[in-house]
Structure formats: C-alpha cells, structure tokens
Amino acid sequence: MSVFDGLKFRKVTSPVHNLDPRMKFIYVIVIFVSAILFSSIIPLMVLFVMQLPFVFVAKVQKQWVRSLRGAAFLALFIFIINIVTSYFGNNFTLLASNIEAAIALTLRFVVLIESFSVFFLTTSPDHLGLALEQSRVPYEFAFAFTTAVRFVPVLAEEAQTIMDAQKARGLELEKGNLLKRIRNYIPVLIPLIVSAIRRSLELAEAMESRAWGASKKRTNLFSLKLHKGDYALLALSIGVLVGAIYISFFVSIPTITSLF
Amino acid sequence: MIEAEDIHYSYPNKVEALKGVSITIKDGEFVAIMGQNGAGKSTFIKHFNGLLKPTQGRVKVDGVDTTKTSVASLARNVGFVFQNPDHQLFSETVEEEISFALKNFCFDKKIIEDRVTWALELLSINQYRKTSPFLLSGGERKRVALASVLAWDPQTLILDEPTIGQDHEQKEKLRQFIMQMKAQKKTIVIVTHDVEFVAECNPRVILMKDGKIIADGIGTAILTDPVMLELSSIVLPQIAEVFTKLGALGLPKNIIDIYEAKALLLKVRERLNK
Numbered sequence: 001m002s003v004f005d006g007l008k009f010r011k012v013t014s015p016v017h018n019l020d021p022r023m024k025f026i027y028v029i030v031i032f033v034s035a036i037l038f039s040s041i042i043p044l045m046v047l048f049v050m051q052l053p054f055v056f057v058a059k060v061q062k063q064w065v066r067s068l069r070g071a072a073f074l075a076l077f078i079f080i081i082n083i084v085t086s087y088f089g090n091n092f093t094l095l096a097s098n099i100e101a102a103i104a105l106t107l108r109f110v111v112l113i114e115s116f117s118v119f120f121l122t123t124s125p126d127h128l129g130l131a132l133e134q135s136r137v138p139y140e141f142a143f144a145f146t147t148a149v150r151f152v153p154v155l156a157e158e159a160q161t162i163m164d165a166q167k168a169r170g171l172e173l174e175k176g177n178l179l180k181r182i183r184n185y186i187p188v189l190i191p192l193i194v195s196a197i198r199r200s201l202e203l204a205e206a207m208e209s210r211a212w213g214a215s216k217k218r219t220n221l222f223s224l225k226l227h228k229g230d231y232a233l234l235a236l237s238i239g240v241l242v243g244a245i246y247i248s249f250f251v252s253i254p255t256i257t258s259l260f
Numbered sequence: 261m262i263e264a265e266d267i268h269y270s271y272p273n274k275v276e277a278l279k280g281v282s283i284t285i286k287d288g289e290f291v292a293i294m295g296q297n298g299a300g301k302s303t304f305i306k307h308f309n310g311l312l313k314p315t316q317g318r319v320k321v322d323g324v325d326t327t328k329t330s331v332a333s334l335a336r337n338v339g340f341v342f343q344n345p346d347h348q349l350f351s352e353t354v355e356e357e358i359s360f361a362l363k364n365f366c367f368d369k370k371i372i373e374d375r376v377t378w379a380l381e382l383l384s385i386n387q388y389r390k391t392s393p394f395l396l397s398g399g400e401r402k403r404v405a406l407a408s409v410l411a412w413d414p415q416t417l418i419l420d421e422p423t424i425g426q427d428h429e430q431k432e433k434l435r436q437f438i439m440q441m442k443a444q445k446k447t448i449v450i451v452t453h454d455v456e457f458v459a460e461c462n463p464r465v466i467l468m469k470d471g472k473i474i475a476d477g478i479g480t481a482i483l484t485d486p487v488m489l490e491l492s493s494i495v496l497p498q499i500a501e502v503f504t505k506l507g508a509l510g511l512p513k514n515i516i517d518i519y520e521a522k523a524l525l526l527k528v529r530e531r532l533n534k
Contacts, residue, residue: 158347164311165348167331168340169408170364187360190350194394198346 009124016058016122020230021131023237024119030237031115034244035108040253041100043244044107050240051114060121067117068110075113079106096257125149127224134224147203155196162191261287262308262338262416262447267317269303277303279471280317287415288445290438292458292479295468296493301451302343304468305418308449309338321416336365339414343421345405349393354385357393358408365412379407382437398425416447423454435461459483459497459516467492484514 016024031047038044055064082102087094129146133139163173166187173184247253262285269278277300285291293301306312307319310326319326321334342348351357358379362372380386383403388396393404402425409417423431438448438461452458458465462479467488475488482488484500496504503515509528515521 161342161344162347164306165340165342167311168309168335168342169348169361170332170335170412171360172330172332172364187348187350191347194350195346 009121010060010063011124012059014058014122015229016054016118017124018227018229019122019233020224020226021123021127022135022224023226023230023233024123025131027233027237027240028115028119030241030244032112034240035111035115037244037248038253039101039104039108040255041104041107042253042256043247044104044111047111048107048114051111051118054118054122058118058122060118063121064114064117067113067121071110071113075106075109078109079103082106097255100255100257130220130222130224133220139218151196151199155192158195159188159192162188165191261285261320261322262449263318263320264304264307264314265318265320267307267314267319269300269307269312270315271303277471278314281468281471281473282317283466283473283476285416285447285449287447288442290442290448290461290463291450291466292461292463293449293451293466293468294453294455294458294492294494299468299492300471301468302420303471305340305420305449305451308416308418309340310334311340332364335361335414336412337414338416338418339409339412340418341406341409341420341422343424345393345398345401348405348408349401352392353390354380354388354393354396354404354407355390357404358411361408361412367412375411375413379411382410383407384433399427399430402426403430416449417441419448419450421452422450423452423457431457453494455483455494455497459499460518462516467494480514480516483516 031051035044035047038047055061079102082105083094083099086098086102090098125146128149129142132142132145167173171184171187173188174181175184262283264281264283266280266282267278268276268280270276279300281300281304293305295301303312307314307326308321310319310321310329310331313319313327321338324334326334349357351360355376358376359372362375367375377386380389383406385400385403385407388400388404393401396404402422406419406422422434426434435457438450441448448463450458450463458479465475465477465479465482466473467475467482469492474491475482475485483497484504486496486504489496495501497516499518499521500513500516503511503513503521503524507513511524511528515524
C-alpha cells in the first residue's frame with residue numbers, strides 16, 4: 001500500500017506545485033520516453049538525478065522516498081528476473097556486463113516510478129481535472145477521473161471500519177489456508193462494494209439536484225494559464241527529448257564495465 | 261469488567277486521540293459516553309474489544325490484557341455494534357447475517373437456530389427472516405446489526421450511536437431492552453449524542469473532551485451541570501432546562517426524570533393553591 005501513499009497529493013505550496021499540470025505531464029512523458037530510449041546505466045543515472053531538484057523544491061522528499069520504498073519489491077523482482085534470464089541465456093555464466101544491464105533496467109523502472117510519483121505528489125486532483133477539461137476531454141470523463149482519485153482514501157478508511165466491524169463479530173482474517181483467507185474477505189468486500197454503489201448513487205442525486213449537466217458548456221472558477229515557469233519547463237522538456245534522441249542515436253554511451 | 265489504566269492512543273498519522281484515560285466499568289453497569297465529535301469516544305470504545313491497542317497504558321477485559329489476546333476471543337464476551345449497519349451487512353438473508361458470528365464462534369447448529377430466532381423476535385424483525393438485509397429500511401438494518409451481535413449473548417455490549425435513525429417507538433423499545441439487559445447483570449456501554457435518551461435511561465455518564473475524560477458520575481449529576489455540558493457541546497435535557505429556569509421557585513435543579521418532575525410540579529401547584 002505504501003506505493004499509493006507515495007502518490008497521494010498533499011496540499012502544500014511550492015514552485016513545483018504551482019506549475020501547470022499539463023506541462024508537468026509533458027515533462028513526465030519526456031522522462032518516460034527518454035528512460036525507454038536508454039538501457040545503460042549512465043544516462044539513466046542522469047535522468048534519475050534530474051528529478052531530484054523537483055523533489056527538493058517541492059519538499060516532498062518524505063513521501064517520495066516512501067513511494068520508492070513501496071516500489072522496491074517490484075524493482076528487486078525486475079533485477080532478479082534479469083539476472084536469472086541472462087544467467088540461463090548465456091549458458092550458465094554471468095558476466096559483469098549482465099549485472100550492469102540488470103541494474104540499468106531496474107534503474108529505468110525506478111526512474112519511471114520516480115517521475116510519476118513527483119507528478120502525482122505535486123498535482124492536486126482538482127488541477128488534474130481542470131487540465132483534462134482544458135485539454136478538451138469531455139467534462140463527464142474528467143469528473144469521473146478526479147472523483148475516482150478523490151475517493152480512494154475514503155474507501156480505504158471505510159474498508160478499515162468494515163474490517164473492524166466484522167472482526168468484532170468474530171471474523172479472523174488471517175485464519176486458514178490461502179483459499180480460506182481469500183474467502184474471509186467476502187464479508188469485507190460485499191459491504192465495501194454495496195456502500196460504494198450507494199455512495200455513488202447519493203452523489204449522483206446530490207449533483208443532479210445542484211444542476212449537474214444543466215448547460216452544455218460549464219464555466220470554471222479557476223482556469224489554468226501558462227506562466228513563465230511553465231514555458232521554461234516546456235523548453236526543458238523539449239531540450240531533454242531532443243538531447244535524449246540525439247545521444248541515443250549518435251553518441252556511443254560507455255558502459256561502466258568498459259571504463260575499467 | 262473493563263479496566264483502562266491511563267491509556268494513550270495515537271493514530272498512524274500521529275494524531276493523538278486519547279491522552280491518558282482511566283476508567284473501570286464493573287459487570288452489570290450501564291454507562292453512556294458522551295462528548296463532541298472528535299472527543300475520542302469511538303477510539304476509546306474500540307479499546308474495549310481490542311480493535312485498537314493502546315500505544316501507552318493498559319486495558320484489561322475480565323482481567324485479560326487486550327494486547328495479549330485476539331479481537332475474536334475478546335469479542336466472545338464483548339459485543340460491539342457499529343454505528344453504521346451498512347459496514348457489516350453482507351449476507352443474502354437476515355437469518356444468515358445473524359448466524360455469521362455464531363458460526364465464527366463455532367456454536368452448534370441447533371443452538372444457532374434457537375439463538376437466531378430469539379434475536380429476531382427480541383428486535384421484532386422475525387418477518388424479515390428470509391429477506392435480504394439490503395432491502396430493509398435504515399432503521400431495520402440497524403436492528404439486524406444489533407440482533408447479529410445480541411445473538412451470541414455477550415456479557416458486555418457496546419453500542420455506538422444506537423438511537424440514530426430510530427423512531428420514537430423503536431427508541432423506547434431499545435431503552436426497555438437495555439433495562440432488561442441491565443437486570444440480567446449485563447454490562448452496557450453506549451456512545452451517543454442523544455441527550456434525551458440518556459436522560460430517560462439515567463445511566464452513569466462519562467463526558468469526554470479532547471481525548472480526556474472531563475466528568476464521570478451519575479446521570480442526574482452530570483446531565484444537570486450546564487458548565488460541563490457546554491464544554492462537551494451538549495445541551496441540557498429539556499426537563500433539566502425547565503428546572504434550571506424555574507430555579508427561583510426554590511425547586512431542585514438536578515431533575516432529569518419525567519415522573520420526578522411531574523411530582524415536584526404538582527407539589528408546587530398545591531402550594532400555590534393554598
């Protein structure tokens with residue numbers, strides 16, 4: 001669950017939080033694409049380090065570290081799978097370059113998690129919805145998306161209450177074999193689903209009584225405008241993308257093992 | 261018997277909900293815990309069946325430290341009815357819902373049937389035996405939830421906001437039922453904002469505020485103390501309010517019982533008629 005903790009938005013103000021979500025998203029995509037372009041350690045290290053200023057300026061180090069810690073298990077999994085496949089693929093020998101490649105691929109995954117984590121940690125669901133809307137995504141979809149994001153913590157809390165209520169009636173979640181344990185969750189899942197449906201119907205009624213869908217075009221209290229910082233970020237994104245493409249096609253990147 | 265010794269509790273997000281609470285609830289006692297939202301009432305009662313373990317201090321239920329045993333084994337003696345019935349209903353029929361806990365506690369099939377019938381009749385929901393709990397009204401669902409806990413006949417019963425969504429008749433039934441349980445020497449703890457209901461029952465009242473107990477005593481004393489009640493965002497029960505305003509007539513102020521009030525007022529009339 002700690003991966004999700006690392007994606008949860010908390011209201012703070014910082015230059016990074018104030019950036020336009022659309023530009024931040026473009027930047028994340030650029031990092032994403034660049035990470036996919038490279039499969040050696042040095043450029044991936046550069047990409048990893050490039051995110052750090054954002055983390056520190058946004059003051060989200062703690063949550064960011066938590067999201068990385070949450071992803072550690074998957075990262076380890078990727079590392080082991082790579083080591084194992086190259087070991088068996090190379091007639092049961094393991095070269096230093098194989099280990100390096102495995103580290104690089106793990107690092108690539110960490111870079112992807114890192115950039116998405118920074119994006120979600122510094123972008124409020126409201127801003128995200130607004131960005132979707134201003135990118136001509138139909139309001140219904142934008143609303144559904146932001147509502148889903150917003151209700152995750154509510155549902156998590158509700159699940160805890162339901163578990164307590166059933167434990168108080170003698171339910172032991174940790175008892176029995178695997179199949180029994182899965183069955184143990186039925187008394188938790190059914191109330192959770194029923195109450196989520198009930199909640200959504202209530203929300204729909206409440207919204208309709210507040211004139212949801214009364215006019216085709218809604219107005220917004222806030223609208224996103226691009227500022228200097230946003231253009232700077234866009235320029236940086238383009239720069240990184242062009243640089244990454246150039247380097248990956250025309251520059252031969254030394255591997256760590258070849259340096260020794 | 262429930263004994264809490266100077267318990268503190270902090271949630272994982274570092275919010276300290278209980279800041280040193282001590283209390284002893286003897287067998288057969290009827291206790292109402294009151295206080296404003298966020299006072300720590302719900303956090304506190306969740307310690308009584310081990311759902312929460314104190315971060316500091318100790319809770320003992322019948323002499324057993326709650327940190328040394330499981331919720332399931334504590335639940336056998338401490339029944340806990342949650343505020344929102346929708347947080348526990350999941351079965352296809354009311355009957356199955358009520359037998360859920362009994363099955364968890366490994367009761368005999370025959371006993372389960374008897375207990376289910378007994379609980380259904382006690383709360384007058386026998387006609388819904390084969391109905392889906394999801395088709396019932398809010399008040400009825402609440403009674404199903406209560407029945408599902410009563411069915412295993414725990415020594416202690418904890419009710420979180422039992423009067424919400426119940427009409428007057430059901431509240432009266434609930435009151436009578438609590439009195440009946442009390443007569444059987446069961447321990448009952450309720451958490452409520454319903455001051456009139458508490459005034460009618462006249463139990464031991466505990467007021468909480470900011471994670472601490474600020475008052476603990478008999479209902480007639482606490483529910484007629486305007487200062488303490490205001491601290492807990494509770495208004496005086498109507499009868500107490502009337503007698504506070506009638507102070508000039510030389511009447512006692514600590515009256516919450518309607519029959520006592522009537523007798524006193526009749527006396528005043530006699531005196532005025534003379």
